[in-house]
Amino acid sequence: MSKEKQVLSVPPSVQGVDRNLDTSLHPEAIDVRNLSFYYGDLQVLYDISLRVPERSVTALIGPSGCGKSTFLRTLNRMNDLIDGTRCTGECLVEGQNIMSPDVDVVLLRKHVGMVFQKSTPFPKSIFDNVAYGPRVAGERTRSVLNDLVESCLRKAALWDEVSDRLHTPAMALSGGQQQRLCIARTLATAPKIILMDEPASALDPASTDRIENLIGELCANYTIVIVTHNMQQASRVSHQTAFFFKGRLIEVGPTMKIFTSPTQKQTEDYITGRFG
Amino acid sequence: MTSPVSFSTSISRRHEKLIRVCLFCCAALSVLTTGAIVYVLLSNAIYAPGDKTAFFERVSLTEFLTSAQWKPAEGDKGRFGIWPLLSGTMMVAVISSLVSIPAGLGAAIYMSEYAGARERQILKPVLELLAGIPSVVFGFFALKFVTPWLLKPLFGWLDVKVSIFNSLSAGIVVGIMVTPLIASLSEDVIRSVPRSLREAAHALGSTKYDVCMKVVVPAALSGILASFLLAFSRAVGETMAVAIAAGGSPMLALNPLEGSQTMTGFMVHASTGDSAADSISRMSMYAVGITLFLLTLVINLISGWILRKFREEYQ
Numbered sequence: 001m002s003k004e005k006q007v008l009s010v011p012p013s014v015q016g017v018d019r020n021l022d023t024s025l026h027p028e029a030i031d032v033r034n035l036s037f038y039y040g041d042l043q044v045l046y047d048i049s050l051r052v053p054e055r056s057v058t059a060l061i062g063p064s065g066c067g068k069s070t071f072l073r074t075l076n077r078m079n080d081l082i083d084g085t086r087c088t089g090e091c092l093v094e095g096q097n098i099m100s101p102d103v104d105v106v107l108l109r110k111h112v113g114m115v116f117q118k119s120t121p122f123p124k125s126i127f128d129n130v131a132y133g134p135r136v137a138g139e140r141t142r143s144v145l146n147d148l149v150e151s152c153l154r155k156a157a158l159w160d161e162v163s164d165r166l167h168t169p170a171m172a173l174s175g176g177q178q179q180r181l182c183i184a185r186t187l188a189t190a191p192k193i194i195l196m197d198e199p200a201s202a203l204d205p206a207s208t209d210r211i212e213n214l215i216g217e218l219c220a221n222y223t224i225v226i227v228t229h230n231m232q233q234a235s236r237v238s239h240q241t242a243f244f245f246k247g248r249l250i251e252v253g254p255t256m257k258i259f260t261s262p263t264q265k266q267t268e269d270y271i272t273g274r275f276g
Numbered sequence: 277m278t279s280p281v282s283f284s285t286s287i288s289r290r291h292e293k294l295i296r297v298c299l300f301c302c303a304a305l306s307v308l309t310t311g312a313i314v315y316v317l318l319s320n321a322i323y324a325p326g327d328k329t330a331f332f333e334r335v336s337l338t339e340f341l342t343s344a345q346w347k348p349a350e351g352d353k354g355r356f357g358i359w360p361l362l363s364g365t366m367m368v369a370v371i372s373s374l375v376s377i378p379a380g381l382g383a384a385i386y387m388s389e390y391a392g393a394r395e396r397q398i399l400k401p402v403l404e405l406l407a408g409i410p411s412v413v414f415g416f417f418a419l420k421f422v423t424p425w426l427l428k429p430l431f432g433w434l435d436v437k438v439s440i441f442n443s444l445s446a447g448i449v450v451g452i453m454v455t456p457l458i459a460s461l462s463e464d465v466i467r468s469v470p471r472s473l474r475e476a477a478h479a480l481g482s483t484k485y486d487v488c489m490k491v492v493v494p495a496a497l498s499g500i501l502a503s504f505l506l507a508f509s510r511a512v513g514e515t516m517a518v519a520i521a522a523g524g525s526p527m528l529a530l531n532p533l534e535g536s537q538t539m540t541g542f543m544v545h546a547s548t549g550d551s552a553a554d555s556i557s558r559m560s561m562y563a564v565g566i567t568l569f570l571l572t573l574v575i576n577l578i579s580g581w582i583l584r585k586f587r588e589e590y591q
Binding site: 083113116118 | 392393470474477478481482483486490495
């Protein structure tokens with residue numbers, strides 16, 4: 001039997017994503033070199049090296065527990081919040097090693113924003129949610145905040161739905177709206193890089209669609225790294241796909257190549273659904 | 277012919293019933309006690325069956341609520357305005373809140389957000405130890421340490437006179453007493469704020485202090501307020517420490533450096549005094565008791581309502 005028959009038919013990409021992009025020509029936003037990660041004595045990431053090109057979407061795929069979320073969370077040092085974690089290797093953002101102890105994680109996280117699997121609106125109004133980041137950064141001017149909140153809600157494709165109720169509780173929004181609010185809230189801190197940890201896995205298909213299209217729009221201005229369990233989603237929204245398995249980076253390449261002609265047997269088995 | 281298997285009730289099944297009855301009696305006991313207390317209060321204060329006369333059958337409610345003097349010892353010529361006692365109680369409770377709210381909330385935030393697991397293992401039992409000290413000990417602590425060694429030198433330096441018995445020392449020690457209550461209740465609600473909210477706040481470039489003050493504490497605010505109210509109600513009902521430290525002179529003066537008498541303080545005084553059992557001064561104790569009962573009941577109901585509201589938000 002021919003090999004092509006086993007490979008998934010790849011769905012069309014969202015607008016704004018070129019899946020055959022030669023990423024080696026792009027300047028890099030993130031350059032990870034020989035990263036290993038430990039929870040106490042348990043090693044969960046083994047010697048990962050990965051380049052993330054600027055203004056593109058990199059999808060991290062792999063079965064549950066393969067370390068892709070842990071890897072994502074090292075990129076803004078979110079794992080610092082967990083006791084007993086340890087990391088070796090380098091991760092360069094803007095040419096600086098963010099693993100270095102003298103890095104101010106508060107400044108780093110403004111530059112590298114994050115959207116979580118579960119939408120996490122604060123129990124405040126829609127406006128106050130989006131204005132949160134600028135406010136903790138010291139912005140107090142009402143007119144500046146007003147403009148910022150509007151532009152971020154527009155970028156997150158939520159403005160039209162909430163513009164008449166900005167001062168009502170964010171908790172009252174639907175799941176999909178809450179997640180777009182969290183994206184708007186992240187945009188408000190003016191990051192260059194946005195990390196997304198399964199941002200659509202708890203949403204219905206229509207909301208998922210909106211988030212995917214949004215990713216396509218955002219990658220014109222932001223570098224996005226997204227963890228997803230949904231392979232269709234990875235193939236639709238990303239320029240580059242990285243396959244993780246048991247804490248190792250098995251293969252990384254242009255999304256079209258990974259999904260049509262992977263070089264590694266494990267990658268092929270995973271994307272054709274034979275395990276995972 | 278008898279069947280080899282019997283379905284008739286065995287002795288051990290009858291025990292089940294007995295256990296049920298015993299447990300019901302235990303539950304009924306607390307209900308009955310509450311009922312008995314309310315009955316005793318009402319029958320002595322508002323309407324007495326038989327030939328006894330209740331307090332409000334001798335003293336008008338208007339006198340009780342409007343008179344500015346509390347002089348029960350003078351019998352039927354005495355004055356029975358609740359305000360001196362109520363103001364004494366409120367002054368001590370408010371001073372105690374000024375001490376316990378910052379200390380308790382600070383301790384709660386430290387334990388839940390800043391302290392490591394080891395530190396928490398030491399801090400929590402120490403706070404519980406503080407909660408376990410008998411209140412009479414706190415009374416002597418106020419009388420023998422806080423007033424002579426803290427307040428007198430401090431206010432003496434400012435040339436202000438401090439009485440041996442004063443509301444300030446009583447309020448301070450009651451504040452110390454109820455600090456563990458606020459710390460432990462607030463810590464529970466602060467810890468129950470979902471971890472995901474903290475992570476989201478950190479991911480937006482917040483410092484730890486921002487995360488605590490702008491996200492975690494506001495999210496737990498209703499629970500924290502409820503703990504403040506419960507502590508306030510404990511302070512209102514606190515007896516021995518204030519009876520010792522604040523003294524026994526009911527007056528409608530809001531000077532915390534002078535002695536005052538609280539409602540609980542008066543009740544200790546009245547129930548241990550040597551006036552006759554049906555004298556008006558003894559009966560007045562029940563009217564004060566009802567006032568105190570209603571006051572703490574209302575505060576507890578409000579804080580219970582706030583706590584329930586908080587649980588609905590997050591569970």
